[in-house]
Amino acid sequence: MVKTLEWTDAGVRFIDQTKLPTEEVYVTCGTYQEVADAIYTMIVRGAPAIGVAAAMGVALGTRDANANSVSELRTQFDQICETLAATRPTAVNLFWAIRRMKNTFESISSQPMASIRSALIKEAQQMYLEDIAACEAMGRNGAVLLPKTGGVLTHCNAGALATCGYGTALGVIRSAVAQGSKINVYADETRPFLQGSRLTAWELNQDGIPTTVIADNMAGAMMKQGKIHAVIVGADRIAANGDVANKIGTYTVAILAKEHGIPFYVAAPWSTVDLATPNGDHIVIEQRASSEVTHFAGKQVAPTGIRVENPAFDVTPNKYVTAIITERGVAKPSYSESLQELGRKEPVPA
Amino acid sequence: MVKTLEWTDAGVRFIDQTKLPTEEVYVTCGTYQEVADAIYTMIVRGAPAIGVAAAMGVALGTRDANANSVSELRTQFDQICETLAATRPTAVNLFWAIRRMKNTFESISSQPMASIRSALIKEAQQMYLEDIAACEAMGRNGAVLLPKTGGVLTHCNAGALATCGYGTALGVIRSAVAQGSKINVYADETRPFLQGSRLTAWELNQDGIPTTVIADNMAGAMMKQGKIHAVIVGADRIAANGDVANKIGTYTVAILAKEHGIPFYVAAPWSTVDLATPNGDHIVIEQRASSEVTHFAGKQVAPTGIRVENPAFDVTPNKYVTAIITERGVAKPSYSESLQELGRKEPVPA
Numbered sequence: 038m039v040k041t042l043e044w045t046d047a048g049v050r051f052i053d054q055t056k057l058p059t060e061e062v063y064v065t066c067g068t069y070q071e072v073a074d075a076i077y078t079m080i081v082r083g084a085p086a087i088g089v090a091a092a093m094g095v096a097l098g099t100r101d102a103n104a105n106s107v108s109e110l111r112t113q114f115d116q117i118c119e120t121l122a123a124t125r126p127t128a129v130n131l132f133w134a135i136r137r138m139k140n141t142f143e144s145i146s147s148q149p150m151a152s153i154r155s156a157l158i159k160e161a162q163q164m165y166l167e168d169i170a171a172c173e174a175m176g177r178n179g180a181v182l183l184p185k186t187g188g189v190l191t192h193c194n195a196g197a198l199a200t201c202g203y204g205t206a207l208g209v210i211r212s213a214v215a216q217g218s219k220i221n222v223y224a225d226e227t228r229p230f231l232q233g234s235r236l237t238a239w240e241l242n243q244d245g246i247p248t249t250v251i252a253d254n255m256a257g258a259m260m261k262q263g264k265i266h267a268v269i270v271g272a273d274r275i276a277a278n279g280d281v282a283n284k285i286g287t288y289t290v291a292i293l294a295k296e297h298g299i300p301f302y303v304a305a306p307w308s309t310v311d312l313a314t315p316n317g318d319h320i321v322i323e324q325r326a327s328s329e330v331t332h333f334a335g336k337q338v339a340p341t342g343i344r345v346e347n348p349a350f351d352v353t354p355n356k357y358v359t360a361i362i363t364e365r366g367v368a369k370p371s372y373s374e375s376l377q378e379l380g381r382k383e384p385v386p387a
Numbered sequence: 388m389v390k391t392l393e394w395t396d397a398g399v400r401f402i403d404q405t406k407l408p409t410e411e412v413y414v415t416c417g418t419y420q421e422v423a424d425a426i427y428t429m430i431v432r433g434a435p436a437i438g439v440a441a442a443m444g445v446a447l448g449t450r451d452a453n454a455n456s457v458s459e460l461r462t463q464f465d466q467i468c469e470t471l472a473a474t475r476p477t478a479v480n481l482f483w484a485i486r487r488m489k490n491t492f493e494s495i496s497s498q499p500m501a502s503i504r505s506a507l508i509k510e511a512q513q514m515y516l517e518d519i520a521a522c523e524a525m526g527r528n529g530a531v532l533l534p535k536t537g538g539v540l541t542h543c544n545a546g547a548l549a550t551c552g553y554g555t556a557l558g559v560i561r562s563a564v565a566q567g568s569k570i571n572v573y574a575d576e577t578r579p580f581l582q583g584s585r586l587t588a589w590e591l592n593q594d595g596i597p598t599t600v601i602a603d604n605m606a607g608a609m610m611k612q613g614k615i616h617a618v619i620v621g622a623d624r625i626a627a628n629g630d631v632a633n634k635i636g637t638y639t640v641a642i643l644a645k646e647h648g649i650p651f652y653v654a655a656p657w658s659t660v661d662l663a664t665p666n667g668d669h670i671v672i673e674q675r676a677s678s679e680v681t682h683f684a685g686k687q688v689a690p691t692g693i694r695v696e697n698p699a700f701d702v703t704p705n706k707y708v709t710a711i712i713t714e715r716g717v718a719k720p721s722y723s724e725s726l727q728e729l730g731r732k733e734p735v736p737a
Contacts, residue, residue, distance in 0.1 A: 058687070058688075058689060058690040058691075059687050192604075223696075225604070226578070226680065226688075226689075227604070228576070228578060228602035228603065228604060229602050231688050234680070234681070234688050234689040234693075235688055235689065238689050238690050238693045239690045242690045242692075242693060247694070248693060248694065249693075249694040249695065249696055250680060250681070250689050250693050250694070250695050250696075251680070251695070251696050252578035252579050252603070252635070252636070252680060252697075253578065253602070253603045253604040253636075254542075254575070254577070254578060254603040254604075254635055254636025254639055255635055255636070255696060255697075255698065255701075256639065257636070257638045257639035257642060257701065258635060258638055258639075258698060258701040259696065261638065261701070261702075285602070285604055285605055285608060286602070286603075286604025286605070286607070288607045288608055288611065289604055289606060289607035289608075289639065289643060292607060292642060292643060292646045293639060293642060295646075296642045296645075296646070330576065330584070330600055330601070330602060331584070331600070333683050333684060333686075334683055334684050334685075334686035334688070335684075335686075336683070336684035336686075337408070337409050338408075338576075338581050338584050338585055338684075339408060339576070339584040339585065339588050339600050340408040340588050340589045340592045341408075342592075343584075343588045343592060343598060343599075343600050344597070344598065344599040344600070345599065345600050345601070346573075346599055346600075346601050346605060346609065347602075347605075348605065348608060351605075351607065351608040351611070352611075
């Protein structure tokens with residue numbers, strides 16, 4: 038399976054997701070600023086992958102910081118964390134990962150600089166392993182929910198490319214297929230960044246899982262034709278009441294699923310669940326450059342100067358969500374209770 | 388206002404809609420085969436414009452046919468009609484226009500060839516004028532339905548570029564704006580052909596009507612944010628029971644409108660109403676090339692060999708349609724009765 042991101046001595050190595058599916062190019066970010074740029078420009082994207090990438094960026098920046106004391110190191114560490122936290126506002130995994138790195142620093146701040154540095158690298162690598170383990174556990178927990186035979190619609194890319202491997206929504210699909218389910222995946226192309234046609238189709242194609250690409254506006258017609266039997270997507274942040282922030286267009290897909298009586302599942306690691314955010318109204322939605330909508334592959338497709346909206350995410354209210362699949366188990370309504378209950382469980386070990 | 392199509396002695400002149408919004412290029416089709424190609428390749432598109440373009444193609448082909456008798460002319464006329472009818476299957480205006488040209492031929496088939504030829508040219512030009520008059524009447528009939536202030540979402544292009552001028556859905560918007568309504572138009576970009584971002588935004592921008600382009604998958608989020616107060620779209624065929632075939636994605640928008648309690652209007656000339664088709668299940672939906680989805684401006688955006696669905700249209704069941712605006716009046720549920728009633732009215736004169 039593709040290595041979405043990887044810690045190396047030379048820096049953090051990413052597959053460049055802006056170049057897929059036509060070019061399989063890897064880039065190594067040798068500084069934390071380069072890691073921050075890679076997150077901002079979406080060389081790496083997907084909430085779980087962003088979290089681990091940021092942790093590795095923090096480890097890298099701290100390793101290479103020019104400091105004469107732990108106190109100096111901490112000042113630079115804080116600034117590195119700030120830079121990485123400023124890249125993208127919606128995916129809570131980013132802040133979760135940075136907080137975890139801060140906790141690690143605090144827990145050994147009385148030790149020599151070399152120990153702190155190596156502990157941070159170890160922590161980032163541990164998060165990498167935990168992410169893969171969480172995806173595999175999500176797959177085991179969620180596979181039974183998918184149809185034994187039929188079409189499963191997904192939006193954006195919640196696959197190996199959005200995580201450290203295996204995927205969240207696509208991990209559940211992979212697990213169901215491994216257990217013998219005959220699933221045809223319908224991949225919304227997911228404008229404006231085309232994560233569906235470029236990334237989901239690419240990685241499922243490599244696995245030999247039958248995949249059909251559709252434009253986002255075809256999902257309703259496919260459901261009406263009886264081709265879709267379940268929807269499964271990832272998440273960038275899940276509020277305490279089960280409202281789900283995910284790639285723009287997810288809300289529309291959820292409404293379509295409800296109208297057609299099709300179950301709508303969300304798969305995400307526990308690090309995506311943000312119990313400190315009571316509901317979706319409190320989730321900051323990133324607005325991205327209008328050029329993502331007005332231009333395509335360098336070609337202008339809208340009149341010069343036209344107004345554009347380009348929210349990167351939307352919020353799907355909990356009433357549209359059939360179940361939330363995590364590595365700790367499957368939450369069902371009412372989410373205010375079921376998510377609290379999962380929160381009390383032990384983390385799944387790597 | 389832009390001349391979408393125009394009869395000239397040299398042939399049928401079109402603005403090339405595949406080149407907009409960055410290039411304003413006109414092409415003159417000197418043969419009926421070139422007109423058929425222009426329809427097939429979407430140099431001209433939009434149900435009303437396709438109808439008149441086909442009529443002009445028939446007039447052109449018949450004018451230039453090498454025939455020694457009316458009988459020979461009729462054979463060639465029939466073949467010309469067949470070629471033009473085979474270009475696109477969904478928009479009923481194409482078949483309506485060709486049938487009208489056939490009726491014209493029949494009504495004067497005892498006259499000399501020159502008279503038949505000039506009668507066909509005159510009939511096509513008459514249809515051109517009637518189309519503009521119908522759009523203006525739709526505007527008068529529908530303007531009152533739109534909000535005095537607020538956002539109006541449209542999908543695809545149902546504007547001057549889809550007709551001989553003024554537009555159907557955009558004609559209603561133009562009329563409302565002319566009467567003082569403060570309307571912000573939200574234009575779905577409308578993948579895969581981008582009629583919204585390329586064409587609707589272009590023509591409304593030229594009129595100075597405030598327009599915001601969004602990706603198709605953002606419509607739900609805009610509605611949830613309270614930015615959309617009405618939806619208005621065109622149609623390619625309206626069945627006797629009020630089911631509406633229109634650009635792929637219309638069905639999704641209609642469901643979103645229902646879910647948010649927003650009225651969903653359809654504006655189309657009477658020639659789009661097909662009382663011979665009982666309901667939407669009987670409407671043939673055109674499937675277009677997968678390359679429209681997998682490639683963009685020559686750039687590959689999906690893995691080589693991936694499966695694609697590319698239906699050009701979908702059917703919106705009548706239960707989602709608040710009203711159908713025609714030049715003969717506004718039909719409301721139950722459409723089986725209201726459309727029959729409009730059918731008994733006199734056509735609107737050019």
